[in-house]
Amino acid sequence: MKQTNYQLFDFLDFDPALNGEEVLWKACAPTKIIAEGTDVVLTVPFQKQLISNDITPDTSGERINTQLRLRAYGDNILRVAFGTNVAEMNDSVMLQVREGLEITPLRIQQNTDEWFVLDQKGSVRASLNRKAHSTDYWSNLLPAPQESLELTFFPEADKEIKISAFDQFFPARHDAFALALAEKSGKFNRTTVSFHIDPDEKFVGTGERFTKMDLSGHTFQLKNQDGQGINNRRTYKNIPFYLSSRMYGVFMHTSAYGKFSLGDHSTRSAQLLVEEPELDLFLLGGQTPEEILYNYRSLTGFPKMLPLWSFGTWMSRMTYFSEDEVNGICQRLRDEDYPCDVIHLDTGWFRTDWLCEWKFNPERFPDPKRFIGNLREKGFKVSLWQMPYIAKDAEQHDEAKANRYMCELKEAKQQGGSNFSALDYAGTIDFTYPKAVDWYKGLLKELLEMGVVCIKTDFGEDIHMEAEYHAMEPEKLNNLYALLYQKAVFEITKEMTGDGIVWARAGWAGCQRYPLHWGGDSACSWDGLAGSLKGGLHIGLSGFGFWSHDVPGFHGVPDFMNSMIPDDLYVRWTQFGVFSSHLRYHGTSKREPYEYPKISGIVRQWLKLRYALIPYILEQSEKTTQTGFPVLRALIFYHPEDKMCWHIDDQYYFGEDFLVAPVMNSENKRDIYLPEGLWINLFNGEKYTGQQWLNGFECPLDEMPVWVRENAEIPVYPYAVSNTDEIDLEKTIRLKFNKTYNGLSKTIIGKLTGFK
Numbered sequence: 001m002k003q004t005n006y007q008l009f010d011f012l013d014f015d016p017a018l019n020g021e022e023v024l025w026k027a028c029a030p031t032k033i034i035a036e037g038t039d040v041v042l043t044v045p046f047q048k049q050l051i052s053n054d055i056t057p058d059t060s061g062e063r064i065n066t067q068l069r070l071r072a073y074g075d076n077i078l079r080v081a082f083g084t085n086v087a088e089m090n091d092s093v094m095l096q097v098r099e100g101l102e103i104t105p106l107r108i109q110q111n112t113d114e115w116f117v118l119d120q121k122g123s124v125r126a127s128l129n130r131k132a133h134s135t136d137y138w139s140n141l142l143p144a145p146q147e148s149l150e151l152t153f154f155p156e157a158d159k160e161i162k163i164s165a166f167d168q169f170f171p172a173r174h175d176a177f178a179l180a181l182a183e184k185s186g187k188f189n190r191t192t193v194s195f196h197i198d199p200d201e202k203f204v205g206t207g208e209r210f211t212k213m214d215l216s217g218h219t220f221q222l223k224n225q226d227g228q229g230i231n232n233r234r235t236y237k238n239i240p241f242y243l244s245s246r247m248y249g250v251f252m253h254t255s256a257y258g259k260f261s262l263g264d265h266s267t268r269s270a271q272l273l274v275e276e277p278e279l280d281l282f283l284l285g286g287q288t289p290e291e292i293l294y295n296y297r298s299l300t301g302f303p304k305m306l307p308l309w310s311f312g313t314w315m316s317r318m319t320y321f322s323e324d325e326v327n328g329i330c331q332r333l334r335d336e337d338y339p340c341d342v343i344h345l346d347t348g349w350f351r352t353d354w355l356c357e358w359k360f361n362p363e364r365f366p367d368p369k370r371f372i373g374n375l376r377e378k379g380f381k382v383s384l385w386q387m388p389y390i391a392k393d394a395e396q397h398d399e400a401k402a403n404r405y406m407c408e409l410k411e412a413k414q415q416g417g418s419n420f421s422a423l424d425y426a427g428t429i430d431f432t433y434p435k436a437v438d439w440y441k442g443l444l445k446e447l448l449e450m451g452v453v454c455i456k457t458d459f460g461e462d463i464h465m466e467a468e469y470h471a472m473e474p475e476k477l478n479n480l481y482a483l484l485y486q487k488a489v490f491e492i493t494k495e496m497t498g499d500g501i502v503w504a505r506a507g508w509a510g511c512q513r514y515p516l517h518w519g520g521d522s523a524c525s526w527d528g529l530a531g532s533l534k535g536g537l538h539i540g541l542s543g544f545g546f547w548s549h550d551v552p553g554f555h556g557v558p559d560f561m562n563s564m565i566p567d568d569l570y571v572r573w574t575q576f577g578v579f580s581s582h583l584r585y586h587g588t589s590k591r592e593p594y595e596y597p598k599i600s601g602i603v604r605q606w607l608k609l610r611y612a613l614i615p616y617i618l619e620q621s622e623k624t625t626q627t628g629f630p631v632l633r634a635l636i637f638y639h640p641e642d643k644m645c646w647h648i649d650d651q652y653y654f655g656e657d658f659l660v661a662p663v664m665n666s667e668n669k670r671d672i673y674l675p676e677g678l679w680i681n682l683f684n685g686e687k688y689t690g691q692q693w694l695n696g697f698e699c700p701l702d703e704m705p706v707w708v709r710e711n712a713e714i715p716v717y718p719y720a721v722s723n724t725d726e727i728d729l730e731k732t733i734r735l736k737f738n739k740t741y742n743g744l745s746k747t748i749i750g751k752l753t754g755f756k
Contacts, residue, residue, distance in 0.1 A: 027179035076156035076285030083278035096301035156285030164194035175266035188277035237507030249284035255480035293628030301513035303545035312341030314584035319348035354421030372451035379723030389425035405436035407467035431484035432471035448496035460506035482506035516546035524553030540630030548582035615715035620655030678710035
């Protein structure tokens with residue numbers, strides 16, 4: 001459909017032909033308010049509109065009455081549920097409400113001009129304007145405006161989120177609707193609500209966006225897709241949550257397809273659309289982004305802590321094909337002193353490459369348990385790739401189909417996405433069916449019993465849509481699928497190994513409970529590096545705590561499988577990986593550092609620095625599991641009042657104390673913004689005062705622009721190790737960054753890692 005620049009068509013998805021199949025219903029002023037238990041319920045009538053781009057009422061029929069229910073959780077969360085029947089606010093697998101977060105009873109107070117909803121402390125949590133608008137009569141050329149919903153919410157005292165009641169040109173031409181329903185063929189199927197925004201209001205979050213930091217002026221589809229890269233609109237992780245620079249958050253509690261239009265279709269409104277006749281919102285208060293995200297996690301769950309070994313180096317490529325190949329690579333990593341903890345086997349460990357049957361190829365891996373055990377003795381853990389789709393030729397196909405462990409196709413259709421194999425994936429495992437979940441866990445249990453420590457939960461963004469699932473329509477399951485998939489893998493891995501972990505690509509609200517996630521199939525290019533960081537910043541602003549990326553990018557350009565990777569890109573991406581939650585090399589060609597002899601020595605230094613920093617990473621990770629912080633943090637976490645920081649998407653905090661600015665070009669220089677504070681350069685010890693730009697900052701290839709907060713004390717491990725099994729955390733020391741610090745090379749860590 002061509003863009004019309006009219007909200008009715010471009011955002012609400014009405015057919016511009018206006019053929020009579022679709023009707024708009026617009027909210028009017030509430031007629032009743034009551035207290036019901038702990039909640040307050042408003043009766044909201046809806047007026048049918050004529051089928052026209054000019055929004056005018058159709059008075060030939062009766063209005064319909066709906067309910068809008070309000071519920072408070074503590075002092076800074078307000079739940080708003082709307083629909084034709086919201087007698088109960090439904091829970092879902094997306095929610096995991098923090099223990100101690102209690103419902104706060106609400107009461108009402110009414111007068112002629114305004115209705116109020118108050119909590120136990122007497123704080124106003126919502127207000128409804130009933131006062132007539134002032135006018136100075138001059139003309140009857142145009143009719144008076146229709147009634148609207150003039151409702152203001154207060155997720156916490158004195159912080160208002162106002163319904164955008166009159167976002168219009170003249171009364172019949174709207175750019176946003178306060179609250180509206182769309183009807184198609186006699187059935188309500190879409191709901192929209194709009195909130196008033198300030199002219200300079202900025203937005204972040206909404207998932208793993210590969211775009212600029214401030215999302216204002218954009219409309220986003222909340223529909224998971226195989227991103228097929230990280231430089232486009234598609235994304236593996238849509239999260240129905242956004243955070244405003246006015247310090248509030250909005251979580252749309254649904255798995256249905258939807259949209260956010262953040263000052264785009266109208267610069268006066270943030271508009272939400274969901275493809276169902278109910279709307280369930282959580283409005284979140286907080287004084288800082290961290291507090292708002294803490295409240296979001298208090299509803300949807302906190303990330304779990306990950307095992308020590310996971311913070312070491314992961315080595316992989318697409319793919320290793322045999323025991324002999326893997327053993328040779330691991331031995332060379334040890335012989336050449338590259339610390340490494342995990343060897344990941346991607347698509348090639350099966351009988352046929354990409355044919356996922358959850359069994360090792362018996363010729364190339366004749367004794368998997370022995371193979372895995374031998375690697376473990378050398379300090380290597382084994383991670384395995386698989387997917388949630390069952391191929392027609394897979395050994396498990398007939399069993400899965402007979403028992404309906406996978407979806408039942410209405411028509412034969414190959415699963416889409418980046419399926420490089422061209423195999424016919426005949427069905428998607430149905431995680432809405434408990435027996436299918438148990439069956440799938442059984443497949444993984446055999447592998448985990450052999451000593452495998454992690455399952456890569458690849459794909460899951462796309463499912464077979466022309467299909468039947470046990471407990472949910474595919475349109476509702478598509479986004480939620482990642483959560484059900486990762487939950488199953490996390491649970492069986494935790495049960496069998498004691499360590500809860502996945503390596504996941506797709507995501508939706510709640511997936512942060514089952515870490516960790518990575519950024520998908522990035523290009524091996526500078527723009528691939530930049531896009532990866534953008535995605536990492538936004539997913540960290542969407543409730544996720546642990547996030548990684550493929551070093552040095554996943555696929556070649558222009559030859560997808562075979563293009564050479566430039567040495568400087570390999571080094572710069574390694575540096576980014578060292579200062580990320582987790583560090584994994586992966587991609588379509590050789591990824592081992594010794595394959596890049598001109599820069600292999602630099603890479604070795606950086607991997608040794610990574611292992612020296614593991615005590616710090618562990619410390620920051622523990623805080624991530626208890627707060628609203630991710631490990632990799634946008635600058636606005638600490639400087640929300642600095643407008644500059646709402647636009648910076650190529651720098652970040654690594655935990656509390658490191659300020660990191662990756663170099664993303666071959667010129668070895670970049671512009672850097674130092675925010676407020678006193679900063680010490682990690683490598684040369686130079687001192688800087690913040691709130692200044694360092695334009696054209698030069699940085700040699702073996703260094704990285706990294707600063708540390710003055711007076712920070714960083715826990716580090718001062719001994720050389722080949723893997724984390726050799727780390728004794730009792731021997732951790734603290735490296736002090738005070739006025740006497742004069743460069744990394746002067747410290748025990750500099751001498752350990754070889755930096756000069």
